[in-house]
Amino acid sequence: MRASIVWFRQDLRLQDNPALAAAIKRGKPVLPVFIWAPAEEGGWSPGAASQWWLHHALQDLQALLRREGSRLLIEDAGTGSSLDTLLFLARQSGADRVYWNRRYEPAAIARDEQVSKQLSREGIRTESSNSAMLLEPPDIKNKSGRPFRVFTPLWNHYRTRTIPAPVCVDLEALQTPKTWPQRNPLDAHTFLPSTRWDGGLAARFGNPTRTRLLTRFDEFIPTRAAAYLTNRDDPAKDGTTLLSPALHWGQIGPREAWKRLDQSNPAVESGLMRQLIWREFSHHLLVHFPQTTHRPLRNEFLQFPWREDPEHLRLWQQGETGYPIVDAGMRQLWQTGWMHNRVRMIVGSLLVKHLLGHWLEGARWFWDTLVDADLANNTFGWQWIAGCGADAAPYFRIFNPILQGERFDPDGTYVKTFLPELDKVPTKFIHRPWALGDLDLASCGVKLGQNYPRPVIEHTFGRARALEAFQANKARAGSDSSS
Numbered sequence: 026m027r028a029s030i031v032w033f034r035q036d037l038r039l040q041d042n043p044a045l046a047a048a049i050k051r052g053k054p055v056l057p058v059f060i061w062a063p064a065e066e067g068g069w070s071p072g073a074a075s076q077w078w079l080h081h082a083l084q085d086l087q088a089l090l091r092r093e094g095s096r097l098l099i100e101d102a103g104t105g106s107s108l109d110t111l112l113f114l115a116r117q118s119g120a121d122r123v124y125w126n127r128r129y130e131p132a133a134i135a136r137d138e139q140v141s142k143q144l145s146r147e148g149i150r151t152e153s154s155n156s157a158m159l160l161e162p163p164d165i166k167n168k169s170g171r172p173f174r175v176f177t178p179l180w181n182h183y184r185t186r187t188i189p190a191p192v193c194v195d196l197e198a199l200q201t202p203k204t205w206p207q208r209n210p211l212d213a214h215t216f217l218p219s220t221r222w223d224g225g226l227a228a229r230f231g232n233p234t235r236t237r238l239l240t241r242f243d244e245f246i247p248t249r250a251a252a253y254l255t256n257r258d259d260p261a262k263d264g265t266t267l268l269s270p271a272l273h274w275g276q277i278g279p280r281e282a283w284k285r286l287d288q289s290n291p292a293v294e295s296g297l298m299r300q301l302i303w304r305e306f307s308h309h310l311l312v313h314f315p316q317t318t319h320r321p322l323r324n325e326f327l328q329f330p331w332r333e334d335p336e337h338l339r340l341w342q343q344g345e346t347g348y349p350i351v352d353a354g355m356r357q358l359w360q361t362g363w364m365h366n367r368v369r370m371i372v373g374s375l376l377v378k379h380l381l382g383h384w385l386e387g388a389r390w391f392w393d394t395l396v397d398a399d400l401a402n403n404t405f406g407w408q409w410i411a412g413c414g415a416d417a418a419p420y421f422r423i424f425n426p427i428l429q430g431e432r433f434d435p436d437g438t439y440v441k442t443f444l445p446e447l448d449k450v451p452t453k454f455i456h457r458p459w460a461l462g463d464l465d466l467a468s469c470g471v472k473l474g475q476n477y478p479r480p481v482i483e484h485t486f487g488r489a490r491a492l493e494a495f496q497a498n499k500a501r502a503g504s505d506s507s508s
């Protein structure tokens with residue numbers, strides 16, 4: 026009896042899943058499998074917060090498949106590989122085809138090519154599809170046939186293209202095998218941390234099943250999508266979709282999200298639709314410039330004198346920089362596994378500009394703490410802030426953490442949510458408590474250096490030092506290229 030394996034990876038849903046649709050259409054029993062193979066991720070295996078989300082997404086997929094009379098094999102590649110696991114399952118089940126949806130991280134691309142070659146040597150056909158992008162990187166080129174390195178032309182290009190509709194999966198036709206082979210079954214609870222630090226994530230996201238995520242998005246669209254542009258920069262507001270972890274793990278596909286948006290509404294077009302294209306942009310960059318996971322896209326930054334200062338890094342990671350908007354962001358990240366986009370830019374700027382910390386240090390910390398950690402978006406975000414990536418922030422853009430706080434969190438609601446020790450500080454001083462003076466601060470219950478830190482670096486000094494370093498780098502790169 027022949028069978029088909031569907032290898033689930035970052036496409037943890039049944040609908041709009043072209044690999045599953047193709048396997049079902051073939052008309053043979055289908056074995057759905059997820060393989061945990063962190064060693065195959067090129068040094069970027071899912072971090073702790075991302076694994077928390079993965080746990081829930083897998084449990085949900087398992088429940089959805091059981092409802093269809095099927096199940097999900099959750100396997101551990103262990104010291105072996107995904108290939109070994111697939112070969113074992115194929116031999117046990119008689120499967121002669123393996124279906125999957127494509128991934129775009131360099132290590133995953135290389136691994137998938139190998140798996141495909143080896144399986145075909147064993148007489149097993151493979152078929153891959155696109156479930157994660159609106160349009161795939163190889164299909165997108167600028168007028169000179171090259172990859173886009175600037176966002177606006179890419180966005181204009183997307184506006185001329187037709188975005189395919191989500192794929193309808195005929196679950197009624199899903200056939201199941203008579204027996205279920207298993208190699209190294211992995212009880213999904215192992216993705217949860219052994220020391221339970223995840224209470225804040227559970228409080229923020231509950232149990233993020235596909236149904237709940239779709240319900241939230243469907244409620245968001247009529248009430249908040251048109252106001253997205255007004256609200257999205259206010260970290261105290263629930264003004265963004267929170268789609269990012271669902272898109273990363275594929276509980277919701279981008280085409281499903283796109284289809285739900287009212288394309289005739291200019292506010293939606295220049296708001297959420299454009300935002301989804303930033304996600305496409307970062308994936309295009311990752312495919313065309315795979316070295317950027319560990320190297321700057323702009324070569325002139327290869328020699329940049331980043332400062333290594335473990336104590337500064339620790340203060341930044343723990344939200345103890347003395348800049349309330351930065352500390353609130355870092356504590357939001359630690360407590361909930363998520364951080365507002367505006368605040369991601371502010372905290373990133375403090376690390377790579379004021380403190381001259383390496384963008385990869387920031388990227389690694391985000392990687393381990395974000396529930397939406399995504400190699401394309403994270404790499405792009407960090408290189409954008411550091412000024413060393415595509416379409417990056419110019420080197421002289423150095424966010425002032427005081428003014429950014431005053432502008433985007435004017436009454437300090439966001440800061441006070443995550444820094445309760447500053448609760449009594451008057452609004453006028455909430456983003457620069459040190460300016461209040463010791464006596465007045467004491468009457469608010471704050472003693473700088475004791476229950477809230479002094480600024481890790483003085484803003485004007487940090488800004489001037491960063492400008493000097495970035496200017497010197499530019500000059501050096503200019504003279505290197507002309508010599």
Ligand SMILES: Cc1cc2nc3c(=O)[nH]c(=O)nc-3n(C[C@H](O)[C@H](O)[C@H](O)COP(=O)(O)OP(=O)(O)OC[C@H]3O[C@@H](n4cnc5c(N)ncnc54)[C@H](O)[C@@H]3O)c2cc1C
Binds near residue numbers: 366370
């Ligand atoms: C330093 C830094 C690191 C980041 N790391 C990640 C990451 O690891 N994973 C991740 O998904 N996003 C990352 N982002 C992008 C962005 O912050 C998040 O996608 C966004 O905050 C997620 O919240 P949301 O789903 O409510 O977004 P919304 O504002 O509702 O936007 C909808 C969707 O559009 C996409 N999107 C929005 N902004 C961006 C952007 N700037 N770049 C790429 N895609 C975008 C996301 O898929 C998002 O879910 C990073 C940004 C910065 C500045």
